Amino acid sequence: MHKKLSRLVTVICMATLLIAFSLSNAQEVAIWGAGTESCGRWVALRADKVNHAVMKQWVLGFISGSNWNAKGSQARPPDADAADIFVDEYCKNNPLHAVALAAAALVQESGGPKAQHEWKR
DSSP, rough: HHHHHHHHHHHHHHHHHHHHHEEEEEHOOOOOOOGGGGGHHHHTTTTTTHHHHOOOOOOHHHHHHHHHOSSOOOOOOOOOHHHHHHHHHHHHHTTTTTTHHHHHHHHHHHTTTOOOOOOOO
């Protein structure tokens, strides 16, 4: 179990550097942690409860952080499972996007402020 978590942390750190550079031009926001993983990775790890839980918690933290920073509208997905399903759908349709873009779309679609993302209905 510790080896898996250690590998996950290493992968996330390496992916953070790679994806942060690609996101920096589009968003001009520093993204850290599991949100830097690709949506393809989200889909691939869906059956791995430990790794998926880490990524899901990152998304929920992103929502909370967005709400903390918002000066008006707040993102209010019905519950954590609904947020998870939204990211599942986003990521299935956009496997090359970062999970952070899925989280940004979720914030906007659940009543939060407009966010930079590439998702369209």
